[in-house]
Amino acid sequence: MQTTLGTPTASAVLFFLIIVALTLAVTFWAARRTRSTREFYAAGRSVSPLQNGLALAGDYMSAASFLGIAGLVALRGYDGMIYATGWLVGWPALMFLIAEPLRNLGKFTFADVVAFRLRQVPVRVASAFGGILTLLFYVLAQMVGAGNLIRLMFGLSYEWSVVSVGAVMLAYVLFGGMIATTWVQIIKAILLLFGVSLLTVIVLAQFHFSLGELYGAVATRYGTAALEPGGLVTDPVDAVSLGLALMFGLLGLPHILMRFYTVPDARAARDSVLYATGFIGYFYLIIPIVGFGASALVGREVIGRIDSGGNMAAPLVAELLGGTPFLGFIAAVAFATILAVVAGLTLAGASALSHDIFTQAIRKGRASEAEQIRIARMATVLFGVVAVVLGILFKGQNVAFMVGLAFAIACSANFPPLLLSIVWRRFNTAGAVCSILAGAVLSVTLILLSPTVWVDLFHNSAPIFPLRNPAIVSMPVSFLCAIVASLVTREPDAEARFDDEKLRTYLGIGAE
Amino acid sequence: MTRQLKTAHEQLESAEFRQLVRRRWRISLLLTALLFLTYYGYIILVAIDRAFLSRRIGTFTTLGIPVGAAVIVIAWILTAVYVVWANRHYDAEVARLRRQLETR
Numbered sequence: 220m221q222t223t224l225g226t227p228t229a230s231a232v233l234f235f236l237i238i239v240a241l242t243l244a245v246t247f248w249a250a251r252r253t254r255s256t257r258e259f260y261a262a263g264r265s266v267s268p269l270q271n272g273l274a275l276a277g278d279y280m281s282a283a284s285f286l287g288i289a290g291l292v293a294l295r296g297y298d299g300m301i302y303a304t305g306w307l308v309g310w311p312a313l314m315f316l317i318a319e320p321l322r323n324l325g326k327f328t329f330a331d332v333v334a335f336r337l338r339q340v341p342v343r344v345a346s347a348f349g350g351i352l353t354l355l356f357y358v359l360a361q362m363v364g365a366g367n368l369i370r371l372m373f374g375l376s377y378e379w380s381v382v383s384v385g386a387v388m389l390a391y392v393l394f395g396g397m398i399a400t401t402w403v404q405i406i407k408a409i410l411l412l413f414g415v416s417l418l419t420v421i422v423l424a425q426f427h428f429s430l431g432e433l434y435g436a437v438a439t440r441y442g443t444a445a446l447e448p449g450g451l452v453t454d455p456v457d458a459v460s461l462g463l464a465l466m467f468g469l470l471g472l473p474h475i476l477m478r479f480y481t482v483p484d485a486r487a488a489r490d491s492v493l494y495a496t497g498f499i500g501y502f503y504l505i506i507p508i509v510g511f512g513a514s515a516l517v518g519r520e521v522i523g524r525i526d527s528g529g530n531m532a533a534p535l536v537a538e539l540l541g542g543t544p545f546l547g548f549i550a551a552v553a554f555a556t557i558l559a560v561v562a563g564l565t566l567a568g569a570s571a572l573s574h575d576i577f578t579q580a581i582r583k584g585r586a587s588e589a590e591q592i593r594i595a596r597m598a599t600v601l602f603g604v605v606a607v608v609l610g611i612l613f614k615g616q617n618v619a620f621m622v623g624l625a626f627a628i629a630c631s632a633n634f635p636p637l638l639l640s641i642v643w644r645r646f647n648t649a650g651a652v653c654s655i656l657a658g659a660v661l662s663v664t665l666i667l668l669s670p671t672v673w674v675d676l677f678h679n680s681a682p683i684f685p686l687r688n689p690a691i692v693s694m695p696v697s698f699l700c701a702i703v704a705s706l707v708t709r710e711p712d713a714e715a716r717f718d719d720e721k722l723r724t725y726l727g728i729g730a731e
Numbered sequence: 732m733t734r735q736l737k738t739a740h741e742q743l744e745s746a747e748f749r750q751l752v753r754r755r756w757r758i759s760l761l762l763t764a765l766l767f768l769t770y771y772g773y774i775i776l777v778a779i780d781r782a783f784l785s786r787r788i789g790t791f792t793t794l795g796i797p798v799g800a801a802v803i804v805i806a807w808i809l810t811a812v813y814v815v816w817a818n819r820h821y822d823a824e825v826a827r828l829r830r831q832l833e834t835r
Contacts, residue, residue, distance in 0.1 A: 300799040301777055307803050308770045311810045315759040315766070319817075434791040446793045447785035448777045455778035462774050486822060493814045500807045504800055718743050725752055726825050728739075728832070 222521075223543055224531060227374045230547030235373070238410070238555050239387060245402045249395030256591045259396035260327040260570050264731075266401055266481040272494020275478050277404030278563040279469075279495070280411060280502055282364050282530075282556045283622055288503070290529025292510025293522050296437070296445030299510055301452055303503040305462055309469030310496040314489065317470055320641045322479045322488035323723050323730040328567075329476040330575045333636045336716035338648040340580045345655040347575040349632035350473040351568055352659055354602075355609070357472075357625040358564045362610025363618045365557045371531060372550040377614055384554075385607035388562045392569065392599050397481060400562045407552075407559035412498060414552040418533065419505045421540045422512030433508070436515035445514065460691035461623070467694060468626030471633030474567035485727055509533050516540070528619070561606065568602035569595055620671045623688055627666060631658030631693035639701050641724060644717040650705030658697030665689030737831050751824050758816055762809050769805045773798065 253259050266274065284306055292299030325331035330346035362381055369380035391399045426432040437445050452458045469475060479488045513522060513532035517539055525531045534553070538546035573595040578586045586594070635654045639646040666672055668683035686692070722728045742748050777784060777795075784795035 297793070297795055297799075300796070301774070304770065304773065304799055304802045304806075308766065308806050311766050311806050311813075312763060314810050314813055315763045431789045431792055434789075434796070438791045443785075443791065443793075446791060446796065448781045448795055452774065452777045455775050458774045458778045459771055462771060466770070486818065489814055489817055493810055496807050496810045500803045504803055718740070721743060721752070722739060725748070725755065726829050726832075728829065 222525070222535060222538055223546065224525060224534060224538070225371055225374050228543050228547055230544040231373060231550045232547075234547050234551035235554060238406075238551050242387075242399075242403050242406060242555070242558070243390060245406070246391050246395040246399040249399035249402065252398055253394070253396040254592075255588055256327070256574075256595070258398060259592055259595055260477070260566075260574065261480040262397040262401050264481060264483050268482060268487045268490035269494055270401065270405055271478060271482050271487070271491035272498060273408040274401045274404040274481075275475065275491060275495035276498040276502070277406075277408035277411070277559045278474055278478060279499060279560075280408070280556065281361060281560045281622075282368060282553055283360070284502070285411060285415065285506070285556055286368065286530040286533055286553060287528070288506050289510040289513065289533040290522065290526070290531070292507045293513040293517075293532035294519055294529040295449060295451060296441070296511075296514070297447055298449045298451035300507045301448065303507060305465040307496070307500050307503050308462075309466045310492060310499060312466050313470050313475075314492045314496070316638060317641065318479060318488050318492050319485040320724045321476060321637075322482070322485045323725075323727045324641070324720065325480060326731050327477070327480055327574045328570050329471075329473055329633065329637055330571065330579075333640045333651055334579070335640060336713045336720055337640070337651055337710070339583065341648055342651050343575045343580040345652045346633070346636070347571040347580075349471075349628065349655045349659050350571045350575075352663075353471065353625050353629045353633060354473055354564050354568045354571070355605070356621045356628065357474075358561060358568070358602075358606045359609045359613060360618045360621040360625070361557060361561050361564065362606055363613050363616065365561070366610055366614065367526075368530065368553055368557070371526065372534065372553065378611055381607055381610040384557060384561060385603055385610070388558050388565060389600065389603040391558075391562045392566050392603070393596055396595075397566060400559075400566050401478075401481060403555075403562055404559045407555045408498065410552045410555055412502060414549055415502060415505060415509060415533075418537055418540075418549070419508050419512075421545075422509060422516070422536060425512070425516060425540070430508070433511055433515060437511050440515060441519065445511075454686075456691065457686050457688065460686050461688040463694060464623065464626040464630050464688045464690035467630035467634050467690070469629075471629030471631075471637065472625075473571060473633070474563040476637075477567050477570060478563075484730065509536065512536050565599060565602050565606065569598040572598035572602065617676060620666065620676075623671070624662070624666050627662040627688055627690050627693060628659055630690050631662040631697045632656075633658075635694065635697045635701055639698075639705075641720075643705075644714055645705050646701065647705050647708060647710035647713045649708040649710075650701040650703075653704035654697045654701030657700040658693055661693040661696055662689050665693060739832065742828060742832055747824075748828060751821070751828065755821060758813065762813055766806060766809055769802055769809075773802045 334342040365384045366377040366381040513536040517535045537549040636651040670682040786794045
């Protein structure tokens, strides 16, 4: 098929400008409401459960889910669906294990919870380290993806694509803080859900609204293997390890955890997870239909030729069925998707630097509001600039594994201390620091030695560590380090304060 | 009925508070176990018995397709079960225990 991908069409530019104008208008409105730290970091804790559910979905559903899973299903068939399920199952675990205690115990960041009854300086610094490491790998993958996608869709050069994402995103976070970020994420979630729903309906209309007919068309063209589990998941240990990283990584993603402080109380936090799980689950249920549709209607050859990862499957099927205007709309939605995720990551990175390191560790909590806001804005610029520079430095590199790495670090370095600080009286400073360091170092090292990097990227003949994702090793080791280090040291203060913590965890007494 | 007023320490030691915490974790861990069974069961099934999920249930549709979709739907239902339980029972109990403290 002929495609206008890569050339800036009038409709793509128009939708793009509408989205940028709308989100900047929201930012202008939000900027006048962003004066205190409570507003900058937590949107004044006034976000409703439905709004937060949408914003969580907008924070989480990245271009990798939208374009990546559609592409994976288009090129690899059923295997893409297996991935789609993995991206959802963290949400119930987040609900059952940490959502409400997190809301009751924290103020602005997940480190507030880890450090609740422990020694502030070491725990804050270690938690911020684990958090920022997670965010850096995550934002790097987003930025490189943004550069490639926007180049493919609007014809802008890679460097200008990365810089433009960085500039627009910085405007949201810098001036509008969490209020603007929340609304950008809500707008993005609505656009994405609407766009993908429309695409699904248009695809299904080609097959008389019969899924069986769609699967038949795929099977006729590419054989029945497209509808069967293929070679992507073969080793059960590796598959479970990836599953653990996806599930528990969510419970350690700083930008997601931070959103729980934007709602008034634990009940609102709980309700917002149900909304988010509904939106995200619906999204992952319908996105394979788009992928199969692209496979049957556009064809794997065309999709693979334009982008070997298949990322253009959804835009291409949109163009085939809805013409250039629909392609322009879907391209703009992909752009909004990246912006909203990167804004969330930047705000979380800035809060780790300014709230955890500066205010709590350096100033011991004694900084004026004006000073905290000033530092928060400086940290935002710093994190945003680092993200843009990293994005440009890694041009042309294969960074697909970095999202997996971010999830591995999150589940190994951030999640264990967070859970143990909530449930275990004997957990102490030594345990927290040891588990964060062990989790971070081990997950990074094992990924470097894994088939993903050691063989695929460094072209060695055999991996030193056999698994593609290290979570099944690094997460238990992190828990073990936390338990051993806590048991060999005593911290009577931390144990004594566990009672106060319990009243706040379960009854919400003293929650901010 | 006269209301029992308690200090924070008495509340922590009370049978009611302990039961609240115990019940909350019993429900959470039960649902987490069901989630594990659903998701890791599915993943392991994919890895070890591809033939099972490749069975045809329609002209072309394989069993794997509805099973994969069911994992997502079950995950959402488990979340909903927790939220409904917590909104109905947990919150009511929390409000009662808080009143015992606040009216001191």
